[in-house]
Each structure stands twice: as structure tokens, then as C-alpha cells.
Amino acid sequence: MSGAAKRAILAGLRWTSLRLRLVVVFALVALTAAVSASGIAYWLNREAVLTRTQDSALGDFRQEMQNRAATLPPRPTQSELQKAAEQMAGGNSGYSVLLIGERAEGKPIVGASDPDSFTLDDVPDKLQEAVNERQGVGAGNSVPYHLYWQRTQRRGKPYLVGGTRIIGGGPTGYLFKSLDQERQDLNSLAWSLGIATALALVGSALLAQAAATTVLKPVHRLGEAARRLGEGKLDTRLRVSGTDELAELARTFNKTAESLEKKVADMSAREESSRRFVADMSHELRTPLTALTAVTEVLEDEADSLDPMIAPAVNLVVSETRRLGDLVENLMEVTRFDAGTARLVVDTVDVADQVTACIDARAWLDAVELDAERGIMARLDPRRLDVILANLIGNALKHGGSPVRVSVRPVDHELLIEVRDHGPGIPEDVLPHVFDRFYKASASRPRSEGSGLGLSIAMENAHIHGGDITAANSADGDGAVFVLRLPRDTSSLKDCDGHGDADTDADADGGEEPDRDRGEEDAQ
Structure with missing residues (x-):
């Protein structure tokens, strides 16, 4: 895979990752808000439904205790209690009633509207203790007995249990009302709120996609422009619209690219001028070097017949001329590499x-x-x-x-x-x-x-x-x-069009003048 393809994939992954983060953040915010709102709504509705049902049942039970149980004799019979309980639970009350009296001292009798569904065992012990406990009468409490209630469960179903007793020696009464219908209503409400939360989550994801597209499209264009700029396309510019932070970023990018293009152009011009100078100088030196080389070859051939005082100078001229020729050839070779030819x-x-x-x-x-x-x-x-x-x-x-x-x-x-x-x-x-x-x-x-x-x-x-x-x-x-x-x-x-420099490259200083000056002077 090419480097450009890898960079494109990585850029796409980064772009997708940023989009994903925006969607996740939007979704989390929406989920938190929806769950909080749904939880509060469910809790408020639950309390309202249960309180309404509870108050209605307890109020009706209190009234029935006053109207029917209070009219029973101090020592009612079991049939009288049974009949009073059935009358209290009759109609549309929706609850069962249990009345407890005494036929004699210490001998309780029980009358139940529905003995198969509600007995004294279904009443929590703590509720019985609270109902039968006599309160002190005073400035803050005008009656010795009060109405108490408790929510409980039996075989997985919710119930309301309440109880009170007649002041002045009457029977004790308990009600037992099922809250299963209210639970079903609350479950339906929970499902509705859950669906609303899911819809809010989906809606937030769609809004996040739209927002991400709006925000990330300029960022993506900026990334593409930066990549093109890095590839050497210094004329790359961004279209600027608006006055927000992204627009200001685009303006900054354009100014930076313009400044970079100018500096690179100046450096390229100077570099080209330097290369041209070296190439021109090398070409200009070749002509006098050719003449000098011819002269030094003649002098070298005649070195044995020269005056011993002159021979060392002639040998120095010969070696230095060759070295200068090698340097010129190498400089020409270097300029070709620098120029890309x-x-x-x-x-x-x-x-x-x-x-x-x-x-x-x-x-x-x-x-x-x-x-x-x-x-x-x-x-x-x-x-x-x-x-x-x-x-x-x-x-x-x-x-x-x-x-x-x-x-x-x-x-x-x-x-x-x-x-x-x-x-x-x-x-x-x-x-x-x-x-x-x-x-x-x-x-x-x-x-x-x-x-x-x-x-x-x-x-x-x-x-x-x-x-x-x-x-x-x-x-x-x-x-x-x-x-x-x-x-x-x-x-x-291979560049099939370029063969023009095949005969002009340097020959590595030949066998007598290797080019790398190692030893003490260069590398070793």
C-alpha cells in the first residue's frame, strides 16, 4: 500500500473517530437528560397514582368504619361482624374488609368480607401493633387511635393494607386492597417513557450527525488542504466564509500557506541560482582546465629531463591540476543530482x-x-x-x-x-x-x-x-x-527520456585519487 493511501486511510479514521466522539457525547447528554426526565416523571406519576388510590381507599374505609362498624353493639356476634364487613366491602370499593371484635373479655371474633382472600395473617405484625396501640390524648393529639396503612406484597403482587379501631370500645377494622392495576398502569407508563427515551436518543444521534457534519466538514477540508500543502502544493488555499472560529482558522491557514509559498519560492530561486552558478563555473573552468591538463601532461613527460630544482614544482602543478579537474567533474555531477537531471x-x-x-x-x-x-x-x-x-x-x-x-x-x-x-x-x-x-x-x-x-x-x-x-x-x-x-x-x-548525462558523470577520482578523505582528515 502506498504512503498516500495510508495517510488517506489514517486521515479518514481520525475524521471518523472525531465524528464518533461527537455522536457519543451528544448521545450521552441526550441519554442523561432523557433518563433523568423520565425517572422524575415516572416517580412523580407513581407517587400521584399510588397516593390517589391510597387516599381514596383509606378515606372510603374510614367513612365506612364510622357509618357501619361504629353502629355495631359492644359485644357483636360473628354474623354481625361478617355482615358489616361484607357491607363495607360491597359496591365499588375494590377492597376486602376484616373486622375484629370480642364476644367476651379476651375472646376475639373475626368477620371477613372474603375469608379466602384476606385473613388476619395478611396484616403485618407492625401494622397490627400500631393500630392497637393507644395514644395519649393531649394538645397535639385529640384521639387515642388513628388510621395506619402500609404497602406490602403477597405472592409477587402489591397490596395496600390499612387499619384502625373504633374509639370507645368498637371493633378493629382492616382493609386489603390490590394495587396490581396501578402497577400495570405504571409499567405501561415506564414503557412509554422508555420508548420516549429511545426516540430521544435516536434523535440526538441524528442531530449529532448533522452537527458533526457542519463542524467537521471545514475541519476535513482543512486537513485535506494541509495534506496537499505537505505534498508540496503550496498554492493550496481554503475558501473562507463566515466569521466564526473555523473561518478564522481558515484565514490563518491561507496566510500561513501564502507566507510559506513565498519563502519556498525565494529559497528555490536562491538554490537554483546557486546551482546555476556552480554549473556555469564548472563549465567555464573546463576549457582552461583542458589546456592546463594538456600542458601538465607534456611537463610530466619531460619531468626526468627538467632541472632538479624545478621538477618538484612541476610535479605539484601536475597533481593539483588533476585534482582541480576531478573537483570540477564532481561538482558538475553534484549539480545534476541537485537539479534532478x-x-x-x-x-x-x-x-x-x-x-x-x-x-x-x-x-x-x-x-x-x-x-x-x-x-x-x-x-x-x-x-x-x-x-x-x-x-x-x-x-x-x-x-x-x-x-x-x-x-x-x-x-x-x-x-x-x-x-x-x-x-x-x-x-x-x-x-x-x-x-x-x-x-x-x-x-x-x-x-x-x-x-x-x-x-x-x-x-x-x-x-x-x-x-x-x-x-x-x-x-x-x-x-x-x-x-x-x-x-x-x-x-x-529508469527515465526513458533522459540519457543526456551519460557521458559527463564523474569517474570517482579514478584509481589514484579516491574521493573520500578518510584518515585523519575525514573519517578514519
Whole structure:
């Protein structure tokens, strides 16, 4: 999966997550409000329904006790109690009645309107004690007995039990009223409130979706614009509408993008000017360098016949002229990489043959051990591979220690070429900078025989193949190890239109002037 696709998926997940959080927050707020309102409504209605039913039944029972039970004789018979209880429970009262009297001292009798459904065992003991307890009569209490009630359950059904007794020696009465109908009404109310809560929750989710769309659409556009800006599309701007915080954020983004575009344009112009200056300077230097090179070649041929006092100066001119020529060629190569005009000329090659040719062309056969099997084929640019190998092997020979070992092995779809020397290694503080341009390990000796660009050019040539070079010290502390990794097939990286620079790239300072100034001056 490409990086852009991954970023798009992650952006979508973040956007969805923010939307989800908004929906959840809206839903929780709505759920809390709906549950609170429904709970309060249920509790208020429950109390109202139960209180209304309770007051009606108790009031009717009190009146019946006054009208019927109070008219019974002090020592009523069981039939009189039974008849009075049935009369009190008759009509539309909806409750059962139990009357308790005494036919003699300490000999109670009971009359029940419905003995099968209501007996004295159904009356809680605490309620019986409260009903039969005589209260003191005084300023705050005018009667010795009061009406008491209690809600209870029998076999899972709710009931109202109440009781009182006639003042002055009458019977004690109890009522037993079922509250099952009220419970059913309250259950219906609870279901209605639950449905209303669910509808409120769904409605809040829909409102949250609408609100999230309104809020997140500008945020999503801002995220997309930021992504395009990060991809280098510096002309990206947002359409600004409104005066809210999101609109102000969009204005800030546009100002930032405009400022960034201007700064990048200025930097690009300066960079292009610098590249053009280096390229033009390099081209301008090639003509006088060509003449100087021709003269130095003549002087070199005549060096043996020159005056011994003059010969050292002539040798210095020859070496410095060559070094200057290498530097110009390397600068031209660097400018091509910076300008993005370097191209691959891909061919199918035997890697072992290419390494052998590189070593043989520079007369390194006696100093280099090669561990490479024939037949390891790869599609790459042979000239650029030669540049890389010349720099790595040449630097190992010059700044490392013999023997230098070059090994080639294929790993899956990659090609690994390892160059190892047996020198003192590379200081740890220098390792991160060995591929930097013109980097010198010792500031006190900035001048060196190489151009200081060889490893940088080698790395650029590896990158254009889609590969890389790593530098490290060997695990046993005996020398440095450079590992080149290249794809075995770079056809997909080839630019079919660009071959114009194939004959102008630097040749890694040849075999005599390796480009990386290691030793005391650069890396080791």
C-alpha cells in the first residue's frame, strides 16, 4: 500500500473517530437528560397514582368504619361482624374488609368480607401493633387511635393494607386492597417513557450527525488542504466564509500557506541560482582546465629531463591540476543530482564481471580480494555502479588497510555488495557524517588530496537506483565495512527520456585519487 493511501486511510479514521466522539457525547447528554426526565416523571406519576388510590381507599374505609362498624353493639356476634364487613366491602370499593371484635373479655371474633382472600395473617405484625396501640390524648393529639396503612406484597403482587379501631370500645377494622392495576398502569407508563427515551436518543444521534457534519466538514477540508500543502502544493488555499472560529482558522491557514509559498519560492530561486552558478563555473573552468591538463601532461613527460630544482614544482602543478579537474567533474555531477537531471541507463549485467572490470581498470587486482559468484544478474546502470564501487574500494585501499575484501551476494530481490578493509576503522562521532559533502574529520587539516565528494556521489548514485549505502565498523574492531544495497531490477526507476548525462558523470577520482578523505582528515 502506498504512503498516500495510508495517510488517506489514517486521515479518514481520525475524521471518523472525531465524528464518533461527537455522536457519543451528544448521545450521552441526550441519554442523561432523557433518563433523568423520565425517572422524575415516572416517580412523580407513581407517587400521584399510588397516593390517589391510597387516599381514596383509606378515606372510603374510614367513612365506612364510622357509618357501619361504629353502629355495631359492644359485644357483636360473628354474623354481625361478617355482615358489616361484607357491607363495607360491597359496591365499588375494590377492597376486602376484616373486622375484629370480642364476644367476651379476651375472646376475639373475626368477620371477613372474603375469608379466602384476606385473613388476619395478611396484616403485618407492625401494622397490627400500631393500630392497637393507644395514644395519649393531649394538645397535639385529640384521639387515642388513628388510621395506619402500609404497602406490602403477597405472592409477587402489591397490596395496600390499612387499619384502625373504633374509639370507645368498637371493633378493629382492616382493609386489603390490590394495587396490581396501578402497577400495570405504571409499567405501561415506564414503557412509554422508555420508548420516549429511545426516540430521544435516536434523535440526538441524528442531530449529532448533522452537527458533526457542519463542524467537521471545514475541519476535513482543512486537513485535506494541509495534506496537499505537505505534498508540496503550496498554492493550496481554503475558501473562507463566515466569521466564526473555523473561518478564522481558515484565514490563518491561507496566510500561513501564502507566507510559506513565498519563502519556498525565494529559497528555490536562491538554490537554483546557486546551482546555476556552480554549473556555469564548472563549465567555464573546463576549457582552461583542458589546456592546463594538456600542458601538465607534456611537463610530466619531460619531468626526468627538467632541472632538479624545478621538477618538484612541476610535479605539484601536475597533481593539483588533476585534482582541480576531478573537483570540477564532481561538482558538475553534484549539480545534476541537485537539479534532478541525473538519469539511469539500465542494462542487464553480470555483477561479478562489473566488479572485476572496475578493479582491473584501476590496477587493484593485487590489493583486492573478490568473493563473487558468476551468474548473479541484475538490471542497473553499469556506469553508475562503477562510480560507486570505485569510490568505496578506492577509499578502503587508501585510508583503510589491506587486504580489502569485496563480497557480492543476492538476498531476495536485493543485491548486497560489501566492501571491508582492515584499517583502524571510523570514529563513532564521524560515522554519521561520512556521506556528507566536503566533510572533514579533522578541522585542523581541512585540505586533503581528494575532492571530498566521492562518497556523497556514491550515495546519490545508490539512491537513484532505489538503493542505499551504510557505513559501520566491523564487529571485531578490525576495519570499516561499507554495504551497498541495490534492487536487482531497476527498470521501473529508469527515465526513458533522459540519457543526456551519460557521458559527463564523474569517474570517482579514478584509481589514484579516491574521493573520500578518510584518515585523519575525514573519517578514519
